[in-house]
Amino acid sequence: MSAPMSSMDFDSTTSISDKFLIGDALLERVKKIVDEDLAPQVLAIDREGIYPKEVMQKLGAAGAFRRHLPSLTEDGKAHFDEAMRAMAIVSRVCMNTGFTMWCQVTLAWYIEKSPNAEVRNKLLEKVACGEVLGGTALSNPMKHLSGIEPLKITATEVDNGFIINGTLPWVSNLGEDHWFASIAAIDTDPTRKVMFAVDCSSPGFSLRQCAEFIALEGSQTFACHYDNVFIPKECLIADPIPEYLQSIKAGFVFLQIGMGVGVIQACSDYMHEFNQSLSHVNCYLDYQTDELDQDIKDYIAACDVLATEIGDSSDRFFVDILKLRKTISELSLKAGESAMLHGGARSYLHDSVAQRKLREAYFVAMISPSIKHIRKEIDRLGYC
Amino acid sequence: MSQAYQKYICVICGYIYDEELGDPESGLPSGTLFADIPDEWECPDCGVTKQDFILLTAPEPEVANVSKTSGFDSVLTLKHVSKDAIVVLGGGMAAWEMISQLRKQDNDQAIIMITHCSGDVYSKPQLSTALNKQKEPNKLIQISAADQAATLGVTLLPYTRVLAIDSDHKRLILPTGGLQYNKLILALGANQKYIPFPGSDTKGIHRINDLEQYRSFREHLDVLDKAHVAILGSGLIGCEFADDLVSAGHDVSLIDLSETPLSHLLPTQLSGKLAEVFESKGVQIFGGTTISEVKSADAKLTVGLANGKTIKADFLISAVGLQPNIDLAKRSGIDTQRGILVDDRMQTSCEDIYAIGDCTEHIDTGGNKVLLPYIKPILKQAKVIAGQIAADDIHYECNTDVVVIKTPSLPLSVCPPPLKDDSGAWKLVESQGESMALAYYRAGQMTGFALSGSFTKKANDWFQQIKLAS
Numbered sequence: 106m107s108a109p110m111s112s113m114d115f116d117s118t119t120s121i122s123d124k125f126l127i128g129d130a131l132l133e134r135v136k137k138i139v140d141e142d143l144a145p146q147v148l149a150i151d152r153e154g155i156y157p158k159e160v161m162q163k164l165g166a167a168g169a170f171r172r173h174l175p176s177l178t179e180d181g182k183a184h185f186d187e188a189m190r191a192m193a194i195v196s197r198v199c200m201n202t203g204f205t206m207w208c209q210v211t212l213a214w215y216i217e218k219s220p221n222a223e224v225r226n227k228l229l230e231k232v233a234c235g236e237v238l239g240g241t242a243l244s245n246p247m248k249h250l251s252g253i254e255p256l257k258i259t260a261t262e263v264d265n266g267f268i269i270n271g272t273l274p275w276v277s278n279l280g281e282d283h284w285f286a287s288i289a290a291i292d293t294d295p296t297r298k299v300m301f302a303v304d305c306s307s308p309g310f311s312l313r314q315c316a317e318f319i320a321l322e323g324s325q326t327f328a329c330h331y332d333n334v335f336i337p338k339e340c341l342i343a344d345p346i347p348e349y350l351q352s353i354k355a356g357f358v359f360l361q362i363g364m365g366v367g368v369i370q371a372c373s374d375y376m377h378e379f380n381q382s383l384s385h386v387n388c389y390l391d392y393q394t395d396e397l398d399q400d401i402k403d404y405i406a407a408c409d410v411l412a413t414e415i416g417d418s419s420d421r422f423f424v425d426i427l428k429l430r431k432t433i434s435e436l437s438l439k440a441g442e443s444a445m446l447h448g449g450a451r452s453y454l455h456d457s458v459a460q461r462k463l464r465e466a467y468f469v470a471m472i473s474p475s476i477k478h479i480r481k482e483i484d485r486l487g488y489c
Numbered sequence: 490m491s492q493a494y495q496k497y498i499c500v501i502c503g504y505i506y507d508e509e510l511g512d513p514e515s516g517l518p519s520g521t522l523f524a525d526i527p528d529e530w531e532c533p534d535c536g537v538t539k540q541d542f543i544l545l546t547a548p549e550p551e552v553a554n555v556s557k558t559s560g561f562d563s564v565l566t567l568k569h570v571s572k573d574a575i576v577v578l579g580g581g582m583a584a585w586e587m588i589s590q591l592r593k594q595d596n597d598q599a600i601i602m603i604t605h606c607s608g609d610v611y612s613k614p615q616l617s618t619a620l621n622k623q624k625e626p627n628k629l630i631q632i633s634a635a636d637q638a639a640t641l642g643v644t645l646l647p648y649t650r651v652l653a654i655d656s657d658h659k660r661l662i663l664p665t666g667g668l669q670y671n672k673l674i675l676a677l678g679a680n681q682k683y684i685p686f687p688g689s690d691t692k693g694i695h696r697i698n699d700l701e702q703y704r705s706f707r708e709h710l711d712v713l714d715k716a717h718v719a720i721l722g723s724g725l726i727g728c729e730f731a732d733d734l735v736s737a738g739h740d741v742s743l744i745d746l747s748e749t750p751l752s753h754l755l756p757t758q759l760s761g762k763l764a765e766v767f768e769s770k771g772v773q774i775f776g777g778t779t780i781s782e783v784k785s786a787d788a789k790l791t792v793g794l795a796n797g798k799t800i801k802a803d804f805l806i807s808a809v810g811l812q813p814n815i816d817l818a819k820r821s822g823i824d825t826q827r828g829i830l831v832d833d834r835m836q837t838s839c840e841d842i843y844a845i846g847d848c849t850e851h852i853d854t855g856g857n858k859v860l861l862p863y864i865k866p867i868l869k870q871a872k873v874i875a876g877q878i879a880a881d882d883i884h885y886e887c888n889t890d891v892v893v894i895k896t897p898s899l900p901l902s903v904c905p906p907p908l909k910d911d912s913g914a915w916k917l918v919e920s921q922g923e924s925m926a927l928a929y930y931r932a933g934q935m936t937g938f939a940l941s942g943s944f945t946k947k948a949n950d951w952f953q954q955i956k957l958a959s
């Protein structure tokens with residue numbers, strides 16, 4: 106086993122920016138980790154639910170979780186395009202790991218944007234380098250804000266913090282030693298909400314594995330039960346949350362895109378491969394490789410423009426991001442289906458790439474914000 | 490005995506407990522009533538107890554408004570027609586005028602409009618007179634975008650921002666996918682310049698150049714009986730809003746580096762007259778200064794001026810000048826300076842890409858680069874582009890024109906002398922109280938004029954004289 110770089114290796118003579126890779130060097134490193142460490146495990150992750158912990162740690166040590174965090178980049182800018190590309194490289198081979206990567210980088214994004222210096226000092230660097238792994242439980246609050254479902258978590262304010270109760274059905278990239286971010290409504294005034302970081306080993310907190318999924322089984326997805334869990338003030342991410350949420354929304358949604366881009370690129374690889382022997386019949390299919398390749402090229406060009414504007418917290422910009430996000434869902438589904446058809450019976454084999462990519466594509470389309478959620482939200486914001 | 494079984498939903502994960510089916514895997518035989526479920530029973534999908542279950546009732550019916558949000562679907566279906574289409578980017582007056590000219594010429598040509606706004610048809614000049622005409626912002630809409638698109642036979646992609654143009658491959662990059670075009674017309678408009686004021690977030694600060702921005706301003710303004718509005722910039726837009734607001738009973742402070750309003754356009758005498766009229770109506774003029782900081786607290790702004798004074802205001806309208814929207818063109822390799830550069834065929838530096846309206850920059854007859862952010866040029870430009878596309882080689886002549894300033898307190902009509910023409914001088918020709926007529930003479934020839942009050946009615950006659958002279 107090659108020793109992953111951990112915070113232990115941190116040498117005070119090298120500055121942080123020397124230690125972590127950036128740009129093409131980072132993406133090449135990510136590709137190497139994927140080829141050498143991740144690729145051999147893909148089936149075990151998908152079928153047996155193995156969690157790719159070591160790969161996650163290596164990705165973090167390489168610098169793949171910090172490109173979008175302006176306080177940690179060499180030039181003080183957020184490089185969302187690189188974050189997206191790194192996630193795409195991973196997802197092209199294993200979207201389960203692309204998704205756990207999303208959980209991680211999104212948690213880091215929340216902490217980066219928190220006005221609370223205590224929580225930033227405590228967690229930002231650790232999450233950004235992968236020393237602490239974790240996730241985000243914002244699906245429920247996002248759906249709540251879109252008028253889809255009630256908020257499921259409540260907070261009682263006490264001296265120095267909050268007591269949290271309630272249950273969330275599924276939150277990913279969790280474990281005993283992981284952290285995640287969550288939102289609760291104050292019991293005495295439900296219009297006030299707070300966002301905070303949770304240590305999964307907190308007394309009263311438990312993770313329950315109940316459901317079995319058709320993919321993403323290696324994402325360590327659990328039901329989260331809070332039974333009088335104390336959250337100290339130093340773990341507050343935002344209070345009050347409205348303006349804060351407005352500032353993280355676009356980044357949250359944009360970061361998911363790398364998953365879909367990777368899935369589509371994998372579908373393209375697969376289709377090209379099968380066209381070597383089957384082009385004489387595959388040419389009768391509706392969605393061809395040249396069209397798909399053009400679509401993904403255009404799509405990445407669109408991402409590259411919007412990636413530079415994530416700091417814009419207007420609803421207007423958020424609608425652009427939602428449309429971009431909806432498109433990746435639709436393209437992923439199309440690509441997944443087309444890959445299935447291009448491979449014919451070979452696609453129907455249990456271990457075929459196409460059927461796995463199709464299952465992953467459905468996840469891109471249903472993880473919050475899902476296609477239906479996005480349409481409802483665009484309507485709610487008055488842009489339809 | 491037949492029994493009406495009920496269903497209960499887990500509010501945490503959405504699992505549905507159906508009394509008729511029970512949950513045999515957890516030991517609840519079919520027919521187990523919810524009331525009879527033991528307290529220790531757990532939701533099979535997320536592990537909560539029956540406390541987190543509620544009786545399943547149908548949600549409030551809601552009709553999904555998705556027809557127009559299915560952006561990618563429409564790009565998908567458009568893919569196959571768009572390569573032969575004329576695509577117009579923008580949904581303002583220039584875009585609609587362009588489309589009606591194209592339609593006049595060819596009934597079958599596929600035309601696609603892609604716009605970041607709704608595309609609803611309204612007359613933008615009315616934004617600065619709406620208060621006194623007692624018009625709600627939405628009443629300014631003359632016809633909805635969808636209806637106008639149907640009338641003109643146009644495919645409309647509203648609320649869609651074009652992110653890049655790949656002119657080598659004739660492709661448009663949208664958040665909803667890529668799209669081929671045959672001919673492209675940029676009608677991207679302009680925006681009020683953004684100035685980040687030290688000390689402020691953007692709350693209470695408005696830049697108004699379209700209906701959506703105006704609507705947002707009015708939403709805030711209309712809840713106050715009497716508001717105090719500070720306006721930075723006493724140009725055309727700043728003055729029109731100042732007049733409209735003060736006449737509607739609001740307090741107005743007008744701030745500008747120049748001593749008197751509209752000083753770039755008006756001769757000094759007339760600019761001074763406008764200042765007098767404004768002040769008599771209650772506008773406070775802060776000339777020769779600018780804003781040094783803006784602080785907001787308790788829904789009020791404290792506007793600090795460079796001259797040390799402060800103004801307490803409810804809103805600040807920033808109207809320091811229009812800036813053509815050039816980002817998209819610039820990013821896509823189309824030549825720009827202040828605006829998108831066009832030649833006298835209205836063509837940009839890229840083949841098959843034209844531009845029209847507020848986004849453009851022209852070379853006038855005197856060889857100067859000029860912006861023409863007015864309606865009249867749009868009408869002529871649309872004809873030129875439609876002609877060019879139909880292989881009719883007509884050209885656009887960029888001449889001076891009369892500018893009408895909608896300040897009912899002192900109506901103004903100006904024909905500014907050509908740029909760089911500073912060797913002449915203004916002369917007062919006639920004066921009756923607030924009504925004044927001034928002419929600009931250079932080498933014995935009139936090359937410009939400025940009229941106020943009742944004399945503005947004769948603007949056309951004055952303009953004919955200038956045209957004859959040249």
Ligand SMILES: Cc1cc2nc3c(=O)[nH]c(=O)nc-3n(C[C@H](O)[C@H](O)[C@H](O)COP(=O)(O)OP(=O)(O)OC[C@H]3O[C@@H](n4cnc5c(N)ncnc54)[C@H](O)[C@@H]3O)c2cc1C
Nearest residue numbers: 241242243244254275276277321326472473475500502503
């Ligand atoms: C493998 C996997 C991993 C996931 N990981 C995460 C994660 O890391 N973080 C995270 O936040 N989310 C996670 N999710 C959740 C995911 O993002 C979606 O939000 C979730 O799947 C539900 O979305 P939906 O589209 O099914 O909801 P919708 O179809 O929109 O359903 C609406 C919700 O309303 C609820 N509801 C319906 N009626 C009522 C009622 N009367 N009262 C109260 N509630 C009602 C339902 O229970 C349902 O949850 C994960 C899901 C999966 C499958």
Ligand SMILES: Cc1cc2nc3c(=O)[nH]c(=O)nc-3n(C[C@H](O)[C@H](O)[C@H](O)COP(=O)(O)OP(=O)(O)OC[C@H]3O[C@@H](n4cnc5c(N)ncnc54)[C@H](O)[C@@H]3O)c2cc1C
Nearest residue numbers: 579580581582583605606613614651677678846847862864
């Ligand atoms: C208050 C006010 C009063 C005025 N009064 C007068 C007057 O009295 N007389 C006169 O002649 N003129 C007047 N004008 C100027 C006149 O209204 C404008 O010249 C004219 O409306 C410009 O039209 P346009 O279509 O070029 O630009 P706009 O109306 O700005 O339209 C631009 C369009 O482009 C879209 N767009 C921009 N970027 C993108 C993108 N990337 N992707 C897709 N779409 C995009 C926008 O959504 C918008 O639909 C006034 C202007 C104002 C603000």
